[in-house]
Amino acid sequence: MSQPxxxxxxxxxxxxxxxxxxxxxxxxxxxxxxxxxxxxxxxFVKPTRIRVKVKKEDVLExxxxxxxxxxxxxxxxxxxxxxxxxKEIEVVYHLGSYTDPxxxxxxxxxxxxxxxxxxxxxxxxxTRLPSLRDIFYSVEFHERECFEMLGVYFExxxxxxxxxxxEDWADLPPMRKxxxxxxx
Amino acid sequence: MTTQLPPGLQLEKLNERIMTLNxxxxxxxxxxxxxxxxxxxxYIVSCDPDPGYVHRGEEKMAEYRNYIQNIPHLERxxxxxxxxxxxxxxxxxxxxxxxxxxxxxxxLRVIASELNRCVYIQYWLAIYGIFLGHSTMFMWPAGDRExxxxxxxxxxxxxxxxxxxxxxxxxxxxxxxxxxxxLKRVNYFxxxxxxxxxxxxxxxxxISRTSGAGVLSRDDAIRLGTTGSTLRASGVDFDLRKKxxxxxxxxxxxxxxxxxxGDSYARSKIPWLDMLESCNIIRQALQKMPKSGSVxxxxxxNPKGGNDEVYKRVESGRGSLGCYIVSRSKPEPYRVKxxxxxxRNLICMPYLLKGEKLGNMPAVYWSLNYWPxxxxx
Numbered sequence: 001m002s003q004p005x006x007x008x009x010x011x012x013x014x015x016x017x018x019x020x021x022x023x024x025x026x027x028x029x030x031x032x033x034x035x036x037x038x039x040x041x042x043x044f045v046k047p048t049r050i051r052v053k054v055k056k057e058d059v060l061e062x063x064x065x066x067x068x069x070x071x072x073x074x075x076x077x078x079x080x081x082x083x084x085x086x087k088e089i090e091v092v093y094h095l096g097s098y099t100d101p102x103x104x105x106x107x108x109x110x111x112x113x114x115x116x117x118x119x120x121x122x123x124x125x126x127t128r129l130p131s132l133r134d135i136f137y138s139v140e141f142h143e144r145e146c147f148e149m150l151g152v153y154f155e156x157x158x159x160x161x162x163x164x165x166x167e168d169w170a171d172l173p174p175m176r177k178x179x180x181x182x183x184x
Numbered sequence: 185m186t187t188q189l190p191p192g193l194q195l196e197k198l199n200e201r202i203m204t205l206n207x208x209x210x211x212x213x214x215x216x217x218x219x220x221x222x223x224x225x226x227y228i229v230s231c232d233p234d235p236g237y238v239h240r241g242e243e244k245m246a247e248y249r250n251y252i253q254n255i256p257h258l259e260r261x262x263x264x265x266x267x268x269x270x271x272x273x274x275x276x277x278x279x280x281x282x283x284x285x286x287x288x289x290x291x292l293r294v295i296a297s298e299l300n301r302c303v304y305i306q307y308w309l310a311i312y313g314i315f316l317g318h319s320t321m322f323m324w325p326a327g328d329r330e331x332x333x334x335x336x337x338x339x340x341x342x343x344x345x346x347x348x349x350x351x352x353x354x355x356x357x358x359x360x361x362x363x364x365x366x367l368k369r370v371n372y373f374x375x376x377x378x379x380x381x382x383x384x385x386x387x388x389x390x391i392s393r394t395s396g397a398g399v400l401s402r403d404d405a406i407r408l409g410t411t412g413s414t415l416r417a418s419g420v421d422f423d424l425r426k427k428x429x430x431x432x433x434x435x436x437x438x439x440x441x442x443x444x445x446g447d448s449y450a451r452s453k454i455p456w457l458d459m460l461e462s463c464n465i466i467r468q469a470l471q472k473m474p475k476s477g478s479v480x481x482x483x484x485x486n487p488k489g490g491n492d493e494v495y496k497r498v499e500s501g502r503g504s505l506g507c508y509i510v511s512r513s514k515p516e517p518y519r520v521k522x523x524x525x526x527x528r529n530l531i532c533m534p535y536l537l538k539g540e541k542l543g544n545m546p547a548v549y550w551s552l553n554y555w556p557x558x559x560x561x
Contacts, residue, residue, distance in 0.1 A: 073407070098422050141531050142527075
């Protein structure tokens, strides 16, 4: 199995010491911090990628600011990530912009968390978040997918129905970590 | 009559003016999805797309396999475009592992993904042609597609499911005479697809059927978050190969095709223009590619990413294709999300079909460049 002469390149560790932050991205996070101060937590600033974490009470306000003042105009994807050990489900919005040429490279990751219950009852338990559909129209189907796959109910979403799963699905929401694939 | 109906079923009275039609999932005009359409006479009142018939749980499967084992199954959503589907995943894993891809591999990736884009678009064009009743437009693309499939077979070893891209480069180098063969075929292919203009795109019957059908304005295209040909047909110049160049696209001269009309005709023309552009890109890449060199960086067995996450996106045949990978220092990814163009364009369907004539449904539906299997993942 061993191939001693093969050009095996060891994965180079990427930039250990925190270098200076990319300028344009920093200016965006400065705007956010200037407006919301401690309400937003900037988790990382990488070239063309920013991650912002907010509490679920503030997510509407921050999203509205991102749309109106910073000009992110659509959501590329909405992802639910289950963290059973922290008893939380994180919902991640990836926002992009078509209208502002400066932002065309940027993807802003807006993350917020909902409480997670052991025995989920999607739609009727405390796993709820405000829907961003009124702010970013494009999240409509993504949030529907997130609702069925992780059981996160989006309040004020106009159409909280099943999308991909069959109508008679009666098991756990399948993207949760405690839903196991048989045989794996 | 107060019997409880099973979920998903509904009763309809005979004397109601509005009639509900189920288009799909077996109807050939719908692909593997269902459109619940309400019609008033000949006009569509509302449309409710119901995807999910080919949902395979790709994202869940990805959590149980390591970064290398994920390669072959993640390309299954669109086997005709398998290089482009794997592209963001490979870029993401490379960033997680901190791997630099050799230059020759980057050029070969560009060539493979552009060839694959043409193969996908030809397949789509064949279906679009046959649903508008134009059987020549089914035969021609289906035949010309074989040229590039044979080329890709020589390059990758498989006709459609290539699994050619791996984190760290590509699986194997190309055969010795590949560059000449590729250039010859691409030149011939370009000559062939230029002939489509006379038989299809300048055909008055096609123009009368598709122009003005399902108009999506620029503002709505942005608001709905559409992508790919749907977006560019509505006058938004957004092509990731140009806006956020990945691999060596930054060194190539990429022209993104934009039309202003926003109707079905413009949406059907953009992919064809994209194929012509792909031929240009392939020729440039063949010229600039280093003639020899390594094509793959060997990874350690069972590589682990750190406590990190990446979001990478590429321009696929159906628009921007994003891959979000969350890694928790394990050989398996913690979460993989594919944000695919078809799913993002799905939201247009109820919007565009409302108020349209039922006969225009296939023209509008297929012009969205929608691939049901990809949307379901």
